[in-house]
Amino acid sequence: MGVNNETLYLKIEQNTIVYDRHVVLNDIAKMECTNEAVLRQLKQKKIYSFTNQKDEKKEKNQMQVFSVLKIIEQIHEDYPSLTISNEGESDFIIEYIPNPEKPKVMNTIKTVLLCIIIFFGSAFTIMAFNNDISVTDVFDKLYGQVTGTKADGVNELEVCYCIGLGLGIILFFNHVGRKKITPDPTPIQIEMRKYEKDVDTTFIENAGRGGHSIDVS
Structure with a gap:
């Protein structure tokens, strides 16, 4: 998809908790771009899926370390000419909690x-x-x-x-x-x-x- 002279501002915290095994960009990042269409598409972009543990008696919490460069690479797969400005961490953790509510x-x-x-x-x-x-x-x-x-x-x-x-x-x-x-x-x-x-x-x-x-x- 072609995007000319557009800049995406990306901010990711050092540790983000998610409750869905399939992680989309909107779950971990705050983004700003003047192109609303690009913003809507990127918010729903899937970036990672944690291992399915349904065969086990109890699902365990999972953690994965990411580099923001990998996120930028994934964004550039859809928008190669999009300029991305990282305003957050260079490396961050995604923590998956399958059962957030404890007794x-x-x-x-x-x-x-x-x-x-x-x-x-x-x-x-x-x-x-x-x-x-x-x-x-x-x-x-x-x-x-x-x-x-x-x-x-x-x-x-x-x-x-x-x-x-x-x-x-x-x-x-x-x-x-x-x-x-x-x-x-x-x-x-x-x-x-x-x-x-x-x-x-x-x-x-x-x-x-x-x-x-x-x-x-």
């Missing part, structure tokens, strides 16, 4: 177990830290210096410390239940994004070294 009961059980582990793990860490630095002795001495009397049992400093510790954790993680205190991303969200990016980068590099990446010949 809600299992998700609830996993969430409860995770909360229990985090709660007791955090409590043990805080207690171990307080024991290492002898925080009780520190508060007793400070209480005696400020008030001139010896602390008897739990004093005001320890109560304020406990309240401040809880408030500090809430403010640091920027969450009260499902509500965020500020629109900024939480520290956990930031670390999770860094972790996901590192995992994707490593997966892409390993696929390239192992020759498992789909690229131009």
Whole structure:
């Protein structure tokens, strides 16, 4: 198909999740072109099909690394004279999830177990830290210096410390239940994004070294 003086702007994220075994370009890419006919055709262009696992008892998630050059090559098969400007990643991952919906009961059980582990793990860490630095002795001495009397049992400093510790954790993680205190991303969200990016980068590099990446010949 002939296309003169037309430019296609192509943007693909580093990791894209699809739920259909047959992947079309619109599933993984954002595109812009002044020629609407070209855009409509390319959105429906099939670029890859994951292995059919219907013979197996349970379909497994599949991942495939692609080079954007391969996508450009496939587009040029239909539009040889089309200019393509890549605005996204040079290498990316397509992740196929055949069964996106998991049983809600299992998700609830996993969430409860995770909360229990985090709660007791955090409590043990805080207690171990307080024991290492002898925080009780520190508060007793400070209480005696400020008030001139010896602390008897739990004093005001320890109560304020406990309240401040809880408030500090809430403010640091920027969450009260499902509500965020500020629109900024939480520290956990930031670390999770860094972790996901590192995992994707490593997966892409390993696929390239192992020759498992789909690229131009």
